[in-house]
Amino acid sequence: MRFFNPHDDLLITQRKLPHWAQDGAVVFITWRTLDSMPQEVLEGWRAERNRWLVAHDIDPTLPGWKAQVQDLPLEQMTEYHEQFTTKWHEHLDLGHGACVLRQPELAQIVRDSLLYFDGDRYEMLDFVIMPNHVHLLACFPDKAALLEQCESWKHFTGVQINRRLGTKGRFWQQDAFDHLVRHEAQFRRLQRYIAENPAHAGLRSGEALRWKSSHHRSA
Known part of the structure; x- marks a missing residue:
């Protein structure tokens, strides 16, 4: 776990948005439902x-x-x-859209998927599952795996949630917002943002699902 170093190798992938990735660097990722x-x-x-x-x-x-x-x-x-x-x-x-992730059983699908390969393909540090979007902090040893893993999370959870809801079609917006974290102070600010996001959005208890690693190192 480390922060972005502008002098190290960097992978830039251009889709609808440009995505940056660097081996081992902490990244802040947001993905949202299609109707959000x-x-x-x-x-x-x-x-x-x-x-x-x-x-x-x-x-x-x-x-x-x-x-x-x-x-x-x-x-x-x-x-x-x-x-x-x-x-x-x-x-x-x-809170635009149907906000189906307000339902605990659907948020749990996303939680389980985010943690499934934790410690193997990536290190999960912090996340919150909001009614129509997800924020997370993680680091990927292999920079090329970041977008692939995001697509895997979204595909699996989208299929499972559609099945529970009896719906079809794309559940998540195609592109994610990601930002390589530059230093400790920014990392701590993003942790606070994740922790405080449900309250800032005016959510009641149980309408968001928060998880934080209890064992990650200081970067």
Whole structure:
């Protein structure tokens, strides 16, 4: 377990979003249900974000735009995250969609899947299962395994949840949001965010499922 090192080998995979991975580095991952973000909200958020990036000489169509955001002066990088990363998560917490993961038996399917290969394919550090999305902190010894594992989690849990609900079709949004954690202070902030997310979203007891490793090392 370690934090992102800009001087080490880095894998960047371009799908709908650019994804960064590095051997052993802690990553913060969010994936959400297909109905968790209304299309008009998503399009408005993306258009506003792209205008901001272009105004700061960053081309959002290029795979390396996330690295350029991280290289901005601290004040501008903070502005970006306050305007767009924070707003993204606030939209999720509004509870759009059916929010079926509020049902404990369905959240348990996701929990069991996240922990199934813990200590083998990855080290799970912390997660919370919200009614329409999941936040987790984990590290992957093999950087190439990150996206593959996310797809495996989503495929398995999507099939199982659809079966329980008697529904068909895609359950999770295709792409995940992921961010390599840069330092201890950021890691602790993300842990607090995961811990406090149910309360910030106004959830009652039992409407979210939290898990935290009791034995992970300090990075």
